[in-house]
Amino acid sequence: MHILDFRSDTVTKPTPTMRHAMAEAEVGDDVYSEDPTVNRLEAKAAEMLGFxxxxxxxxxxxxxxxxxxxxxxxxQEVIAPKGAHIxxxxPGSLAVLSGGTIRLVDAPYGTPDPEAVRAAVHTSVHQAPTGLIELENTHNYAGGTVVPLEAQHAIQQVAQExxxxxxxxxxxxxxxxxALNVSPAEVAKGFRTVSICLSKGLGAPVGSILLMPKEFRAEAWRYRKLLGGGMRQAGVLAAAGIIALTEGPKGLQRDHQMARALAEGMLELRLEVDLQSVQTNMVYVGGTSATHFAQRLAGLGLLANPLGSRVRFVTHRDLPDEAVPMALQRIRQALQIA
Ligand SMILES: Cc1ncc(COP(=O)(O)O)c(C=O)c1O
Structure with missing residues (x-):
């Protein structure tokens, strides 16, 4: 049986091109900033995202x-949308590492109302002072939903004011x-810092990049070291990251179409799916006992993640073209309506 793994877009394996680049990567000690491949990856990401x-x-x-x-x-407090990954x-990292606290604001489909963000900013001496506003795009918990540019700009305006x-x-x-059909730089614009992952839909085995103004870098570098994140000949990994950045985005449209087809198929099976939330590569299904449903599916070779009261399906580059009809067939079987 061909196992179909819809648990996450993090399950993708490095492509043959990536493995080749990894084998051939020019490396050095990145803790001395001497790994040319890491330096190249960081410069490429900064250029692509306008940082x-x-x-x-x-x-x-x-x-x-x-x-x-x-x-x-x-x-200090960070204002973030409900369901924020941070x-x-x-796991409590914010409290442990920054000694900060969080104020979550309602965020239908992952996007808070700019006025709710404004109202959440603390000015009273009796309250934790607001130190930061955070957004998540796409918003995982909300369904892989996209923050519209107009709302992004309005919230950035609130931050600025x-x-x-x-x-x-x-x-x-x-x-x-x-999903927005704009450049990655357009989505990154107006933020002081942006974190991106290479190991999700883009397909690298490992890695994330923090984009920032150059005056932040020395301090960010020190915090990475403090956290034990200084890697030595990391160019072996960064080589795959460069391919993820350049080639990875080309596959995302297909992932999104597959998620849409899966969601529509599930609706036909009378499963509880909010089509409006299916904007990228995720489908959340409610209305069943999540753990039990995921277990039944796993028994049929279909892996998905039970998260609270919902089961999450994520599409990605390692799923074959016929994955959606195959998955729907297995779901039908799990629901015993085959
Ligand atoms: C929105 C979001 N932010 C951050 C992360 C953290 O990434 P990592 O698993 O590399 O720590 C994830 C992982 O799934 C995520 O979905």
């Missing part, structure tokens, strides 16, 4: 947390750019 500097790290959790450390003083899935920095968790920024 002065980039810093390569092992994970998106680390790039987000280093950004929070850069922006927040102890006891709150839900980065309040004199606050604004960070973007852009783990899936390239999915957002694909």
């Amino acid at each position: 002065e500097a980039g810093l390569y790290m092992p994970s998106g959790t680390m790039t987000n947390q280093v950004a929070l450390m850069l922006h927040l003083k102890r006891g 709150y839900e899935y980065e 309040a004199g606050l920095p604004i960070h973007l968790d852009g783990a899936r920024l390239f999915n957002a750019a694909t």
Whole structure:
């Protein structure tokens, strides 16, 4: 049986081109900033996203947390959309590393109302002072949903008026750019810092980059070291990252079309799917016992992630073209309506 793995876009394996580039990579000690391939990757990402500097790290959790450390003083608050990855899935890191706290604002389909963000900014001495505003694009918990550019600009305006920095968790920024049909730089524009992941839809085995103004880089570098994120001959990994950046985005349209087809097929099977939330490469299904449903599917060779009361399906480059009809057939079987 061909196992269909829809758990995450992180399950992709490096392509033969990536493996070749990894084998051939020119390397040095990156803790001495002497790895030419890492330097090339950081420069490429900075150029693609319209930033002065980039810093390569092992994970998106680390790039987000280093950004929070850069922006927040102890006891300060970050305003973030409900369901934010920095709150839900980065295990207390904000409290441990920055000594900060978080204020979550309602965010239908991952996008907060700019006026709700404005209202959440603290000015009273009785409250934790706001130190940062954060957005997530695409927003994982909301369904891989895209922040519309107009809302992004309005929230950036709020940040500017309040004199606050604004960070973007852009783990899936390239999915957002694909869905919006704009350049990645357009999605990254107006943020003080942006984190992107290479190891999700773009297909690299490892890696994330924090984009920032050049005056932030020395401090970000020190925080990465503090967290144990200094990697030595990391060019072996960065070589795959360069291919992920240049080739990876080309496959995202297909991922999005597959997610859409999967969601429509599920609706026909009377599963609970909010089509409006299916904007990129994710489909969340409710209305069933999530763990039980995912277990039944796994028994039929279809892997998906139970997350709370929902099951998440994520499309990615390693799924074959016929994955959606095959998955729907297995779902039908799991629901015993074959
Ligand atoms: C929106 C978002 N941000 C950050 C991360 C963290 O990435 P990593 O798993 O590389 O730490 C993820 C991972 O799924 C994510 O979905």
